[in-house]
Each structure stands twice: as C-alpha cells, then as structure tokens.
Amino acid sequence: MDRNVVNPGQMKSRKFNNLGLIKLAQAWDLLQEVCKAVQEWFPMSDKIFVSAEEVARKAGVSRSAVSRAFTAGASIAPETRRKVMEAAEALGYHVNHLARGLMRNESGIVCLVVSDLGTPYRSALIKALTQQLQNAGKIAMIVNTDRSDERVDMALRQAIRYRADASIVLSGMPDKSLVDLCVRNGQRLVLINRDDEHQGPLRINLDEEGTAQSVVTAFLRAGCRRLAFANSEAGTPSLMAREVGFVAAAREQGLDVTVERFGPTGYESGKVLAQRLMTRRERPDAVFCVTDLVALGFMDAARHQFSLSIPQDLCVVGFDDIPQAAWNSYDLTTFAQPIDEIATAAVAWLMSDDVGQSQSLRLNAPFVWRRSVRSA
Amino acid sequence: MDRNVVNPGQMKSRKFNNLGLIKLAQAWDLLQEVCKAVQEWFPMSDKIFVSAEEVARKAGVSRSAVSRAFTAGASIAPETRRKVMEAAEALGYHVNHLARGLMRNESGIVCLVVSDLGTPYRSALIKALTQQLQNAGKIAMIVNTDRSDERVDMALRQAIRYRADASIVLSGMPDKSLVDLCVRNGQRLVLINRDDEHQGPLRINLDEEGTAQSVVTAFLRAGCRRLAFANSEAGTPSLMAREVGFVAAAREQGLDVTVERFGPTGYESGKVLAQRLMTRRERPDAVFCVTDLVALGFMDAARHQFSLSIPQDLCVVGFDDIPQAAWNSYDLTTFAQPIDEIATAAVAWLMSDDVGQSQSLRLNAPFVWRRSVRSA
DNA sequence: CGCAGTAATGCAAGCGCGTGCAAGGTGTCA
DNA sequence: TGACACCTTGCACGCGCTTGCATTACTGCG
Known part of the structure; x- marks a missing residue:
C-alpha cells in the first residue's frame, strides 16, 4: 500500500494525536460525508431502485402501510391504499420480490x-x-x-x-x-x-400399458407381419418401457420384433435407424418409433432413400404428437402427449x-x- | 370471535389484574414457549432451510466466515474455508440467493x-x-x-x-x-x-438489406417471373422489412410481386396463403415466405392440394433455417438466423x-x- | 355518556446475507 | 525486542421487506 495514504484508524491512534492531524481526520470525515451526498444526488450508475421507504415518505404514511397496500387481504383503508398506489406509480416503485421472498419464505x-x-x-x-x-x-x-x-x-x-x-x-x-x-x-x-x-x-x-397393445393391433389389422421398433440409445425409463411393452405385446400375438437402437432421440437418429432396419434381409413392413422425431426421420429416409411408399410399403407409428406429425408430408399416426x-x-x-x-x-x-x- | 377466548393483551389490561389471571397469563407465555420449542424440534412442514448461522455453529466459526467462504476472492484462510465447506455439505447448506441478491443488489x-x-x-x-x-x-x-x-x-x-x-x-x-x-x-x-x-x-x-436482393436474384436465375410474397398479419417490423425489401428489390428488376398476408406466423398460415396465391389467375412460380414455418405449410399445400412439384413448378424460399427446413421432405432454401x-x-x-x-x-x-x- | 368491539396504523424486530472496521495473530526486518 | 506490514476473523449494521403487537380512531349500543 502507498505509504502516503493514512486510514482513519491510524489517524485516531495515539501516535497521531496532535492538532494538525485531528483537523485532517475531521476533513476526512467531511469528505466521506460529501462523497455520500454526491452519490445520493447523482446516482451515476448502478441499480437505484426506489424502495418502500420513499413511497411512504411521498404518500405521507408509514413504511408498513406501503407494505400492506401491496399485500392482498391486509388491513388497510381504501383511501390509504389509493394514496400509496399513487405515490408508487409516480415513483415507479415495484415490490422487491427478493426481500418479500426472504421474509415470507416463499x-x-x-x-x-x-x-x-x-x-x-x-x-x-x-x-x-x-x-x-x-x-x-x-x-x-x-x-x-x-x-x-x-x-x-x-x-x-x-x-x-x-x-x-x-x-x-x-x-x-x-x-x-x-x-x-x-x-x-x-x-x-x-x-x-x-x-x-x-x-x-x-x-x-x-399410462403406456395400452399403448403397445394398440400399435400391435393396428399393425396386424393393416396386414403387417414384420414388426420393428426404432429406439434411441438414451435409455430413459419411459422410452425403454415403450420398447419392452411393444415387444411383449407382439410376442403375445406370436410375432417377433426387430429392435434397433441408435443415438439420441431425434430426426437424424430416425434416418440412421431406417438405414439399418431397411437394409436387413427381412425388411420390416411396420415400425413403431420411440418418438415422433425419430418417426419423421425414419419416414424421410424410407421415402427418399429407399423409395418406399407410406403406408403402402411401410406403416409407421410415433409417439408425442408434436405439431410436425400432423403436417401433410407426414400425417403420422401417433400417441398424443397430454401436455x-x-x-x-x-x-x-x-x-x-x-x-x-x-x-x-x-x-x-x-x-x-x-x-x-x-x-x- | 368466541367470547370465551381471551388474548394476552386483554390479560395484561387493568380490568383483569388479579392473581388468577396473572397466573393464567404466565401459563399462556409458557405455552407459547413450548409451542415454539416443539416447532423447532419437529419442523413438521414448511421450508426449514439451513442458514449460514447453523453452518457457522457447526464449523465453530463466525457467520461472516461462512459468508466469506462462499464469496469468491474474500479474505479467508484455506483451512477455515475447508471447515466451513465441510459443515455446509453435511448440513445441506446453500447460499440464499434471495438474501445475497438483496445485499449485492444483483x-x-x-x-x-x-x-x-x-x-x-x-x-x-x-x-x-x-x-x-x-x-x-x-x-x-x-x-x-x-x-x-x-x-x-x-x-x-x-x-x-x-x-x-x-x-x-x-x-x-x-x-x-x-x-x-x-x-x-x-x-x-x-x-x-x-x-x-x-x-x-x-x-x-x-441485416436484411442483402436478403431480398439474394432471393430475387435466385428466383431470376431459376427462370421465375411471377413472384409472390407470403406474409403473416403479425406486422412485426422485421417481418414487414422483409416484405418491403423484397418488393423493392423485385421492382428494381422490373418485376411486380403479389403480396398476400394472413394470420399468425405459422404452418397453418402457410397453407392458407398457398390456397390464396395458387388459385389466382396468374399463378406465381416463386414465393418468398416470411418464415420457414410459413414456407413449409406453403410447400405442403402446393404439393398435396395443387399437385405442384417443387422446385420444378414452384420455387420457395423461407427465413430462419429451423431444423425442419433441412428435413428431406422439404429441403428448403432459406436464411439462417445466427442464433x-x-x-x-x-x-x-x-x-x-x-x-x-x-x-x-x-x-x-x-x-x-x-x-x-x-x-x- | 361509558363501554366494547372493530378497523386502521405505526413501531420495531427480524428474514439471511455481505461487508467495513477494528482487533488479533503471524512473520519479517532492523 | 519492537516496529511494521499483512492476513484473518468477529462484530455489528443494513439491504427492503413482512408482521405481531400495541395504540389510536371510530362506530354502535345500552
């Protein structure tokens, strides 16, 4: 620290206790005061929010009255509340939710x-x-x-x-x-x-109990026999439940399911999954995709890379019912998340x-x- | 209020000032005390967050030490900080950002x-x-x-x-x-x-200056002459800027633009806009859509309702480069928002x-x- | 007029935290 | 050993707000 600078503590110490330095100390205090005043008059920079205190002053009421004015169901006269609200509006006051949260614990x-x-x-x-x-x-x-x-x-x-x-x-x-x-x-x-x-x-x-059942039934009615499930590698419980349920439901009908898993749960994964499943010897004629996004990627790959017609050559079901599933290009059968x-x-x-x-x-x-x- | 219930204020009033009631008042105070203690021992319900105070007690330091332990760059001995952190971890303490925000004004x-x-x-x-x-x-x-x-x-x-x-x-x-x-x-x-x-x-x-120019150029190179702009009715400045810019750029090339506006900025609006524009006597052969979503709706309607091929019969440009624009079914030429x-x-x-x-x-x-x- | 009941209001404590200030501790140098 | 600088630490105050309690003003009733 610069040796020329003395702090007030030192000034008040016995060593410095002579007239000149006392005056210096007084000057210091005065300076502090002036600084504070200046800072108050010219906010100059940071976050000078108006507080309930100031609103109270302007409205000529106590600070608690202001608080009550902004509290639903508090005991306050309508007239008082009006005055407070007016002052608040004029000053641009807004209750500080940080402080309120601190008090209310909420x-x-x-x-x-x-x-x-x-x-x-x-x-x-x-x-x-x-x-x-x-x-x-x-x-x-x-x-x-x-x-x-x-x-x-x-x-x-x-x-x-x-x-x-x-x-x-x-x-x-x-x-x-x-x-x-x-x-x-x-x-x-x-x-x-x-x-x-x-x-x-x-x-x-x-409730995904019935889900798998519905899909299997739909596929069977459509005359499909070579079932597949297109999953991601995310492994989330709910995603896995769909796979397991579907496989089980199919087996109940005496059908095997070809399961493929790849990548995250998205459009691109759907395309990759289609490439993998559609190049198999036994090409599936029905696929349940773990997610709509996967299904849409699957459909695009099936159509544009394998020139398949949907649903003639391939039936697809997704899950989520995202807006894109309803778009004309896809018209995807799916399950709606009850958002x-x-x-x-x-x-x-x-x-x-x-x-x-x-x-x-x-x-x-x-x-x-x-x-x-x-x-x- | 039930007349049998007395509150402490009444008890202390002169009227009730006799021995029996003094004892009753004492009992009341005791009861209050007991209640408080019980509530302290068995949190029972709401929001009992642990405070810096408790951490300080457990760590055997002052509360300010705890505060400093969680303040980057504060003056605190490594050993002290370690003790504090340990106690905090054990108690599940987390700095209350509401209070911190209140102090720091940030x-x-x-x-x-x-x-x-x-x-x-x-x-x-x-x-x-x-x-x-x-x-x-x-x-x-x-x-x-x-x-x-x-x-x-x-x-x-x-x-x-x-x-x-x-x-x-x-x-x-x-x-x-x-x-x-x-x-x-x-x-x-x-x-x-x-x-x-x-x-x-x-x-x-x-910077949408060059945007309109690029689209017009692209359309001209593609041999298109009947230009259209598909806008929503949202009227946002940036959306309107695209329309105005496009019309101006086209006029510079001596071409008129058919402008249609409908609804909000979404897929469905795109479909409606296609219906309106594609049933005109002079059917456009190129359309600049204010948004990708509009463009995708437009494309779907053009293909599935008017059996048009894109880009053979109709060229489409969108704006935003949302993920769906890159999907195989659309392959939409567009401008990428630099998100x-x-x-x-x-x-x-x-x-x-x-x-x-x-x-x-x-x-x-x-x-x-x-x-x-x-x-x- | 006295009394009691109710509504409105101010006072002051305290929510959990940061931080200036002074006191204590340690190391260094003369 | 004392002077000095520096690093730590605790104390105490205040951030803006809510709220229990005591006080006051007002009203209606006998």
Whole structure:
C-alpha cells in the first residue's frame, strides 16, 4: 500500500494525536460525508431502485402501510391504499420480490429443469407450464441441463439457492440424496415422465400399458407381419418401457420384433435407424418409433432413400404428437402427449395445500389415428 | 370471535389484574414457549432451510466466515474455508440467493420475455440463451407473453420485481415508459429483432438489406417471373422489412410481386396463403415466405392440394433455417438466423462493464442454399 | 355518556446475507 | 525486542421487506 495514504484508524491512534492531524481526520470525515451526498444526488450508475421507504415518505404514511397496500387481504383503508398506489406509480416503485421472498419464505419461483429445450415436445411442455405457472401467480426459472446428467443436480442446487417454491424436472434423473434435500427443505418436486422410485415428489407418467397393445393391433389389422421398433440409445425409463411393452405385446400375438437402437432421440437418429432396419434381409413392413422425431426421420429416409411408399410399403407409428406429425408430408399416426393435462396437474399439485406425500399420477396418451398406417 | 377466548393483551389490561389471571397469563407465555420449542424440534412442514448461522455453529466459526467462504476472492484462510465447506455439505447448506441478491443488489437473474415459445425458432433461441447465461453464471427467468401485447409490460414489471440484472425481449414491443423505467433502475435490456427506436438498450437485428436482393436474384436465375410474397398479419417490423425489401428489390428488376398476408406466423398460415396465391389467375412460380414455418405449410399445400412439384413448378424460399427446413421432405432454401451469435452477443453485452449507451448490432443471416429453388 | 368491539396504523424486530472496521495473530526486518 | 506490514476473523449494521403487537380512531349500543 502507498505509504502516503493514512486510514482513519491510524489517524485516531495515539501516535497521531496532535492538532494538525485531528483537523485532517475531521476533513476526512467531511469528505466521506460529501462523497455520500454526491452519490445520493447523482446516482451515476448502478441499480437505484426506489424502495418502500420513499413511497411512504411521498404518500405521507408509514413504511408498513406501503407494505400492506401491496399485500392482498391486509388491513388497510381504501383511501390509504389509493394514496400509496399513487405515490408508487409516480415513483415507479415495484415490490422487491427478493426481500418479500426472504421474509415470507416463499419466493414465487418455480424451477424448470430441462434438456433438449429446442425439441418440439419439450418446448411445447415448457410453454404450457410457464403459462399455467403465471396464471397461478408463480414465475418460471429455467435451468438448461444439456450435456452431462450431473447437471440435473446442479439445477436442483440452483433451485434451492433461489429458494424456489418448487422444481419441475422434465429431463434426466436427479440423485436421490438431492431429492431428499429438496423435500427436506420443503421444496415441492415434480418429476415428469421419469418413473423413478423417488419418495416425496409428485410423479407424472403416461399410462403406456395400452399403448403397445394398440400399435400391435393396428399393425396386424393393416396386414403387417414384420414388426420393428426404432429406439434411441438414451435409455430413459419411459422410452425403454415403450420398447419392452411393444415387444411383449407382439410376442403375445406370436410375432417377433426387430429392435434397433441408435443415438439420441431425434430426426437424424430416425434416418440412421431406417438405414439399418431397411437394409436387413427381412425388411420390416411396420415400425413403431420411440418418438415422433425419430418417426419423421425414419419416414424421410424410407421415402427418399429407399423409395418406399407410406403406408403402402411401410406403416409407421410415433409417439408425442408434436405439431410436425400432423403436417401433410407426414400425417403420422401417433400417441398424443397430454401436455396441457400434465401442466395443469403439475401446477395444481404445486398450489395445493395438502403438503403431499409421495403421489403418482398416470395420464392417458390418446391414440391419434392418421395416415401413416393402412386402415383396415 | 368466541367470547370465551381471551388474548394476552386483554390479560395484561387493568380490568383483569388479579392473581388468577396473572397466573393464567404466565401459563399462556409458557405455552407459547413450548409451542415454539416443539416447532423447532419437529419442523413438521414448511421450508426449514439451513442458514449460514447453523453452518457457522457447526464449523465453530463466525457467520461472516461462512459468508466469506462462499464469496469468491474474500479474505479467508484455506483451512477455515475447508471447515466451513465441510459443515455446509453435511448440513445441506446453500447460499440464499434471495438474501445475497438483496445485499449485492444483483440477483443473478436474467428475464427472458417471449411468446410463441413452442415454435422451433423461438425455442432454439431460448435454448442458446439459457445455456450462454448459465455459462456466464446467470440464471434465466422466463415470462411467457402469449396473448395480449400488454403482457410484455407485465413481463418487464416482473423483471423489476425480481430485480433481474437484465431482460431480453424476444417478442412484442415494450412500452417506451417501461423501457425507461428499466433503464432508470439500472436494468439492462436487450431487444432481439424488434427494431424500435428505444434508447438505452442493446438492439440486435438482422441485416436484411442483402436478403431480398439474394432471393430475387435466385428466383431470376431459376427462370421465375411471377413472384409472390407470403406474409403473416403479425406486422412485426422485421417481418414487414422483409416484405418491403423484397418488393423493392423485385421492382428494381422490373418485376411486380403479389403480396398476400394472413394470420399468425405459422404452418397453418402457410397453407392458407398457398390456397390464396395458387388459385389466382396468374399463378406465381416463386414465393418468398416470411418464415420457414410459413414456407413449409406453403410447400405442403402446393404439393398435396395443387399437385405442384417443387422446385420444378414452384420455387420457395423461407427465413430462419429451423431444423425442419433441412428435413428431406422439404429441403428448403432459406436464411439462417445466427442464433448462437445472437445469444453470444446478448450475453456478452450483459456481462460487459461499460454500462452501455444505446447500442445497435446488425448480424448477418447467411443464405442457405437447398433444393426448393431450381439452380441455374 | 361509558363501554366494547372493530378497523386502521405505526413501531420495531427480524428474514439471511455481505461487508467495513477494528482487533488479533503471524512473520519479517532492523 | 519492537516496529511494521499483512492476513484473518468477529462484530455489528443494513439491504427492503413482512408482521405481531400495541395504540389510536371510530362506530354502535345500552
């Protein structure tokens, strides 16, 4: 440190205790004061938000009155509230939700944990959730967990840091210990389509029992006999359940299923899967794709690389009912994710008072019949 | 209120001041105490987050030491930090970002204002932004402004309430007064593809000067002469700029453009626009669609309802380069939104220190040449 | 007029954290 | 050994808000 600079502490020490330095110390204090005043008059830079204090002054009421004016159901005279609101409007005052959250122990934030956010299904779900949350007076904070799975844990940690009222996990599987931590902290947790055996949170899953059955039936009616299942290598429980269910249902009808797995769950994987399945000696005449995106890639490859007609040469079924499945070029038969129901159920549970024990919800994914499967 | 119930205030009043009631009051106090203790021992319900206080006790240090342990660059001995971290881990402590934000006047939250979140382009942008923000140590809060335009203002108000460090507006146009309010509050503001004349914020737009020129040139080389522009009725400045630019560029070549506008900016609108344009007496042989989604709808209608071949009978160009544009069924020639650049630029500006004056950024949207336009 | 009940209001404590300041500890040099 | 610089640490205050409690004002009733 520069030897010429003295700090006030030194000034007040006995060593320096003579008249000249006392005056210097006084000057220092004065300087500080001036600086502070200047800073107050000319905000000059950062974040000068107006506080309830100032609104109170302007409205001629106490600070608590301001607080009550912005609290639904508080005991305050209409006239007072009006005055406060007027002053607030004039000053551009907005309640500081950070401070409010600190006091109330309820931030109003709900954390959405999601990967592959660019995907049609995911983004549709996010859209529905954000809307429902806003309707319920909450706000969505979103944590992108693309890449490593360990990020889900980081995401939940973020949720805890911001004292989120709840977290909704759309992707990946959080570690059990972290789930416990969330629950212990009174944070509500919703797991969508990740059928883990976690305790405490709400689990929303699709009822995929009937699904496989429906597909097999549809394929049989269409006269198909060489069944295939196009899966990704993601290995998510819900994705695997579709495969297992389909294979089982087919076997019940005495049919084998050719299963192929490749890459992530997307359009490109669908194309690769088609290349693999369609170059087999026994070329399938019906394929159930784990996802609409996979199905669309599959269809494109089948048509443009193998010159197959759908559904004449090949029947295809997908899963999710993303908007693209309904496009004329595809007209894909599929199962509809009940997106709105999922969002509604999740938000309803978050807002409900019965501080839930572990609860599991199974929703139906209705069969959407289009033209990628020959009709009977 | 039940007349049998007395509250402590009444008990202490002179009227009740006799021995029996004094004892009763004491009992009441004791009861309160017991209740508090019980509640402390058996959390029983809500939000019992562990605080720095408890970590400090467990680690045998002061609370400030805990605070410093979690503050980068603070003056703390490695050994002390280790002890703190250990205790924190054991207790499941996480810094309360609400309180930290309150102190530091910097919440770490960035507010994303967006509508049509389910759309491929929008969701891709959100994905890129959330990722970049996380890399920069921020977290994204997302406000869905579907429906009314007035919601954008509500969104910015939310941003202010949560003392967001910044807001990024992807949809709609905020009211000038609100923008001022944000700026006045030191909140940074990024407007993406909404070329308003706002002061203060960063504006990111595409350089669409050359765009129209390229399309016209491409169409002319392909031998097209009957040009059309398929627009939505959204009327966003950037969308209108494309229309105006295209019409002007065509006129420069001595060609008229048939302009049709319909509905929102989506696939379905594209189909309707095709129906309208393709039933005209002078059927266009080239169409520039304001958006990829519109283009894809247009292509599907042209093919399946009018049995046209693309690009033989009709050349199509879109805008955005959403993933679906690259799908085999479409192979759409289009302009690529520089999504990553947009996100990078936005986040970089947010994080930069030079508390910016108004700044405007123009990015290039490279032409992506595919097969929906005949080559020369 | 006195009394009680109710509505409105201010006071002050405290939510969990960061940080300036002063005190304590350690090492270095004369 | 003392002077000095430097690194750590604890104390205490305040960020902006909510809320329990006590006080005051007001109303209706006997």
